[in-house]
Amino acid sequence: MNKKTVKILGIETSCDETSAAVVTDGRNVLSNIISSQIDLHSEYGGVVPEIASRRHVELILPVIDSALDKAGTDLNDIDGIAVTHGPGLVGALLVGVSAAKAIAAALNKPLISVHHIEGHIAANYIAHTDLEPPFVCLVVSGGHSHIVLVKDYLSFEILGRTRDDAAGEAFDKIARVLGLGYPGGPAIDKWAKDGDPRAVHFPRVKFQDNPYDFSFSGLKTAVINHINHLNQKGEDIPVADICASFQQAVIDVLVDYTISAAKEHKIEKICLAGGVASNSLLRETMSQKANENGMISLYPPPVLCTDNAAMIAASGYFSFLAGEFADYTLNAIPSLRIGSGHNGL
């Protein structure tokens, strides 16, 4: 007997992308509609929560309609509705959670809650259809920097995390100081290609009590001080060199700590996830260092690295298989911990 295909509608509204997607069996994307609000927020140099929530309200239904259309399906044909319920901006999350609850209740379909970071990790299942746990995943985005041991599809252990700024946040702040616009990651990535990564030595922080934890706030301050110092002396700002030197400092620690964590846990597969996983130096360096250590390194295409609902549907599929469903008390949890389930405990 043929196994029935499971078709999940995914919904993601945790930050500044309104997204809906239809994915079958957690691996095959039928549609992935992403409406970015970058233009709305760029003049403020970052995401304005109130503006994000209002825009999600306007976009959520058209985006869901268009995901169903593009997938050539309708709501009756959907097996479950998966939605990001945290972490993220509470007003933004609530838009997606409310829409998902309404659809699930109206059609009497299963509701599945998804942790945003578990979603980012699941982007790798779409990009690499043979990928199975265990693996170590470096999740680096605008809001998170975690080294996660993915023991099984629904079982996670955090090996390291940032103690202050997320990697993407550091990229965005430095880009802002240099006047490169928002989001800063892609701009710094581009400028760095013409700069010398050894031009300025910026600090790399290592903690004694957990060698896999990150800290980027000291690095950010060092870069800003360096720029201020040049300004005070009336010197030109070598933008490309600063971008290259800053980027090298971030990527060195991300790659070193992830490889060491994988080695300690005897894991030979490393995946990248989150917006910063699009960074060209990170991809190159991780592949090269993994190779040197007899490991393999995988990453999703850029469209699956930044926020999207296909990754949420993919993650939701594994909860669906395990029969882990949410009920209508599901709420947005801005600081949800990974692996904590739909009640956030």
Ligand code: KG4
């Ligand atoms: O995953 P994401 O879309 O949103 C969050 O969940 O935070 O990540 C957005 C972040 C931004 O900070 C952006 O600057 C960064 O990812 N980013 C990059 C690159 N592309 C996006 N950072 C470095 N290099 C890139 N090429």
Ligand code: ZN
């Ligand atoms: Zn994200």
